[in-house]
Amino acid sequence: MSAEVLSSGAGRRPDTSESGFGMTLDRREFLQWLGAGVIWVVTETGVWAQARRTGSGARADGLPLGARLHLGEDGTITLFCGKVECGQGARTELTLAAAEELRVRPEQIRVVLADTAEVPDDGITAGSRTTPATVPAVRRAAAAAREWLRQVAARQWQVDVAGLKVEEGKVRHPESGRSLGYADAARLAADDPAWQQPVPARVELTPASQWQVLGRSATRPNARDLVTGTHRYPSDLRRPGMWYGRVLRPPAYGARLVSVNLSAAEKAVPGSLAVREGDFVGVAAPTSAAAQRALKALAATAEWSESPHPSSRAVYEYLRRNVEGGVPANPFAEEWAAASRRLRATYHVAYVQHVPMETRAALAEWEGDHLTVWMGTQNPFGCRNELARALGMPLEKVRVVVPDFGGGFGGKHTAEAGIEAARLARAARRPVLVHWTRTEEFTWAYFRPAAVIDVEATLGPDGRLTSWHFININSGRAALDTPYNVGRSHCQFVAARSPMRQGSYRVLAATANHFARESAMDELAAMAGQDPLEFRRAHLPAGRLRTVLEEAARRFGWTEKTKSRPPGVGYGLACGTEKGSYVAACVEVAVDEPQGRIEVRKVCQVFECGAILHPENLRAQVEGCILMGLGPALWEEMRFANGRVANAALSRYRVPRFTDVPELEVHLLDRPDLESAGGGETPIVAVAPAIANAVAQATGRRIRQMPIRLDAAS
Amino acid sequence: METSYSLVVNGERRTVASEPGRSLLEVLREDLGLTGTKYGCGEGQCGACTVLVNGQRAHACTVTIEEVAGKTVTTIEGLAIQDRLHPVQEAFLQEQAFQCGYCTPGMILSAVALLQQRPHPTEKEILEWMNGNLCRCCGYPRILRAVRRAAELWRREP
Numbered sequence: 001m002s003a004e005v006l007s008s009g010a011g012r013r014p015d016t017s018e019s020g021f022g023m024t025l026d027r028r029e030f031l032q033w034l035g036a037g038v039i040w041v042v043t044e045t046g047v048w049a050q051a052r053r054t055g056s057g058a059r060a061d062g063l064p065l066g067a068r069l070h071l072g073e074d075g076t077i078t079l080f081c082g083k084v085e086c087g088q089g090a091r092t093e094l095t096l097a098a099a100e101e102l103r104v105r106p107e108q109i110r111v112v113l114a115d116t117a118e119v120p121d122d123g124i125t126a127g128s129r130t131t132p133a134t135v136p137a138v139r140r141a142a143a144a145a146r147e148w149l150r151q152v153a154a155r156q157w158q159v160d161v162a163g164l165k166v167e168e169g170k171v172r173h174p175e176s177g178r179s180l181g182y183a184d185a186a187r188l189a190a191d192d193p194a195w196q197q198p199v200p201a202r203v204e205l206t207p208a209s210q211w212q213v214l215g216r217s218a219t220r221p222n223a224r225d226l227v228t229g230t231h232r233y234p235s236d237l238r239r240p241g242m243w244y245g246r247v248l249r250p251p252a253y254g255a256r257l258v259s260v261n262l263s264a265a266e267k268a269v270p271g272s273l274a275v276r277e278g279d280f281v282g283v284a285a286p287t288s289a290a291a292q293r294a295l296k297a298l299a300a301t302a303e304w305s306e307s308p309h310p311s312s313r314a315v316y317e318y319l320r321r322n323v324e325g326g327v328p329a330n331p332f333a334e335e336w337a338a339a340s341r342r343l344r345a346t347y348h349v350a351y352v353q354h355v356p357m358e359t360r361a362a363l364a365e366w367e368g369d370h371l372t373v374w375m376g377t378q379n380p381f382g383c384r385n386e387l388a389r390a391l392g393m394p395l396e397k398v399r400v401v402v403p404d405f406g407g408g409f410g411g412k413h414t415a416e417a418g419i420e421a422a423r424l425a426r427a428a429r430r431p432v433l434v435h436w437t438r439t440e441e442f443t444w445a446y447f448r449p450a451a452v453i454d455v456e457a458t459l460g461p462d463g464r465l466t467s468w469h470f471i472n473i474n475s476g477r478a479a480l481d482t483p484y485n486v487g488r489s490h491c492q493f494v495a496a497r498s499p500m501r502q503g504s505y506r507v508l509a510a511t512a513n514h515f516a517r518e519s520a521m522d523e524l525a526a527m528a529g530q531d532p533l534e535f536r537r538a539h540l541p542a543g544r545l546r547t548v549l550e551e552a553a554r555r556f557g558w559t560e561k562t563k564s565r566p567p568g569v570g571y572g573l574a575c576g577t578e579k580g581s582y583v584a585a586c587v588e589v590a591v592d593e594p595q596g597r598i599e600v601r602k603v604c605q606v607f608e609c610g611a612i613l614h615p616e617n618l619r620a621q622v623e624g625c626i627l628m629g630l631g632p633a634l635w636e637e638m639r640f641a642n643g644r645v646a647n648a649a650l651s652r653y654r655v656p657r658f659t660d661v662p663e664l665e666v667h668l669l670d671r672p673d674l675e676s677a678g679g680g681e682t683p684i685v686a687v688a689p690a691i692a693n694a695v696a697q698a699t700g701r702r703i704r705q706m707p708i709r710l711d712a713a714s
Numbered sequence: 715m716e717t718s719y720s721l722v723v724n725g726e727r728r729t730v731a732s733e734p735g736r737s738l739l740e741v742l743r744e745d746l747g748l749t750g751t752k753y754g755c756g757e758g759q760c761g762a763c764t765v766l767v768n769g770q771r772a773h774a775c776t777v778t779i780e781e782v783a784g785k786t787v788t789t790i791e792g793l794a795i796q797d798r799l800h801p802v803q804e805a806f807l808q809e810q811a812f813q814c815g816y817c818t819p820g821m822i823l824s825a826v827a828l829l830q831q832r833p834h835p836t837e838k839e840i841l842e843w844m845n846g847n848l849c850r851c852c853g854y855p856r857i858l859r860a861v862r863r864a865a866e867l868w869r870r871e872p
Binding site: 086087088089219220223224226227228229230231232233235236238244287288289290354355356357358359404405406407409435437438439616620623624625626627628649650651655656657658659661664 | 794855
């Protein structure tokens with residue numbers, strides 16, 4: 001093990017925004033900036049490498065304190081974290097978490113996110129895990145640093161540590177009036193082995209009742225860069241001598257390249273570069289237009305062999321036929337036979353795209369056999385590994401840097417654009433940026449899986465559920481189990497051979513599973529002759545889910561509204577839980593049946609995710625979830641045939657716009673007595689089934705598919 | 715074949731040697747270093763590339779360089795006067811009207827174009843005007859508040 005020990009002098013502060021990417025910095029500059037007088041242990045693979053080599057680096061919890069935090073002599077405190085910022089609010093929340101425990105102003109904290117050479121591996125930014133997992137890890141480190149400051153002061157002043165308090169960034173000794181700040185102590189941190197030790201697993205964190213920073217709203221550190229256009233998103237990055245890359249795509253899914261004439265590119269654009277590595281064919285040129293021209297010339301020479309591919313019209317049948325091991329049968333024959341009423345229904349959910357505003361983008365640059373890729377991804381370490389595998393390189397020679405980027409929604413876990421840029425940059429011997437077109441993003445990024453969900457449920461003579469059989473084909477396990485008391489229950493996910501490339505999406509299959517379950521609950525309530533709210537309450541134990549359901553119904557005025565319903569209007573509700581949080585929504589729709597139009601007029605949603613860390617951001621996430629959820633609920637659906645996507649453009653794929661925004665009533669239930677759960681995903685699950693239920697009420701027709709369309713066969 | 719095009723960008727005369735047919739968006743981002751204007755769809759459907767051409771709202775992705783030759787172009791980089799933000803930028807900042815922020819420059823330019831024409835827009839006018847701009851984080855409620863606030867600020871300090 002060769003650890004380089006740098007003693008850095010007072011460095012100039014580099015010209016970066018708070019967005020925290022070190023693109024303009026080389027490693028030396030970065031370390032210089034980290035502050036005067038601090039001895040920083042670095043190895044080839046970064047500041048946390050010591051821990052990794054002793055076997056504990058994989059878990060962020062075992063990190064040395066110095067790998068998580070750095071004290072600058074100018075008073076700046078730097079937090080290192082492997083999470084990314086793509087609009088969900090991690091940067092601000094992590095800032096607040098550190099500030100709270102350090103007892104400093106948030107403005108004193110600079111956050112370096114998602115640079116695999118500089119930060120610990122905090123895992124992928126997904127699954128609502130930043131709040132319940134990373135925030136506590138950061139708080140523990142910050143609290144440990146605060147305790148360290150007290151210990152230092154106690155030693156220096158020869159006083160009892162119990163009499164020392166840290167506030168406003170300083171430890172104070174009230175009797176003597178002495179004080180010592182983090183900036184003053186920065187020099188000491190350098191020599192103190194405590195900063196090379198793992199953050200103690202048990203550190204006392206500030207209870208919610210005493211929070212000064214958390215639980216209040218704050219502004220995003222790099223907000224000004226966003227409104228002035230100066231923040232550099234991955235697609236905005238430029239390097240000296242950089243070219244623009246474009247990639248040859250097959251004409252259809254499953255098509256294999258038979259032959260292509262690479263020289264056509266050079267002929268069309270003299271000086272351009274064309275590369276083929278296996279199935280990968282790409283071009284690079286000094287401008288995007290030139291690259292596009294080279295690509296077009298080259299594509300004209302390509303020969304492909306195609307293979308059959310199912311169409312979106314037949315895809316649900318295709319999935320059912322292609323279930324691995326067959327579709328499980330209902331094991332509750334006895335209940336089925338004895339039931340007073342029975343529901344047998346199948347629900348369909350279409351493939352949809354995430355459609356982030358910024359399409360995939362990556363800038364790759366080689367320095368000898370070392371590769372740096374700046375890219376928009378939720379999975380920096382995973383993408384580093386993927387790049388290393390694809391390019392046949394050792395991990396330590398690949399660095400992935402993720403500037404705050406333009407939207408993820410679960411859709412950017414993979415390294416496609418990074419690998420493409422790296423191949424082109426290697427061949428071109430210069431940096432290359434690959435920025436996917438919207439058509440590419442619609443066609444070649446992965447989709448949210450389509451779902452076929454079979455529900456069979458039985459009611460006893462008292463109108464209570466006696467059995468529940470729920471099979472999700474293809475889309476996933478998230479929120480598969482029912483939270484209701486249903487008698488005997490069998491919930492299972494079965495994989496199918498998806499004809500489309502599929503992957504994560506905000507809250508995964510929880511949307512599909514809630515759509516089917518909450519639609520079925522309304523169908524069963526109707527069979528039992530009960531109000532949907534009362535039917536759910538009768539099957540829900542007291543607890544957090546029932547609380548949000550009752551609160552939503554109360555605020556919406558469910559009971560009064562449903563007593564007198566104007567024609568063409570429907571009210572619907574739905575509730576659910578996933579990832580440790582709870583949601584319920586009531587909606588009002590107006591349906592114009594001859595026109596086939598469904599207008600969502602009002603959404604009243606109650607959400608609870610434990611102790612609220614950042615109220616304004618949580619509200620933005622909940623509102624965003626509701627509105628984003630309108631798309632797959634009402635319009636979004638990938639249409640394809642013969643391996644070709646028919647609607648790979650925003651002019652042919654309808655997503656929610658300003659005029660679609662209904663009256664929104666969002667209530668956040670704060671539970672400071674409970675652990676905080678993430679809030680950027682679960683608030684999306686209730687809106688689609690609530691709409692389906694409202695449409696059924698307005699029209700008497702049950703639409704068992706997403707998107708909910710009146711022309712759908714029910 | 716490259717041709718020389720001259721245009722005024724954010725108050726500065728710029729000359730660009732370019733092949734014809736390239737979009738204004740590409741020229742801004744690749745030749746002039748103005749990356750605040752974003753690519754979103756390439757067909758004028760999302761508004762991420764919104765700029766002002768001779769004071770009028772335009773989609774930089776569907777306008778060619780030869781179409782803007784001799785004209786004036788305003789991008790997000792040209793709104794603030796040194797450290798003083800444009801009232802619309804100020805309003806977006808005050809309302810924290812962004813999540814990922816990728817749509818924000820286009821939203822701001824659209825709002826500027828609206829308020830230049832209609833300093834007292836009705837709610838309906840705001841909705842219809844802004845409807846060409848997409849926000850996939852769906853931060854629409856906050857953006858609407860920002861546009862309303864911008865209208866107030868605008869009336870105070872045009």
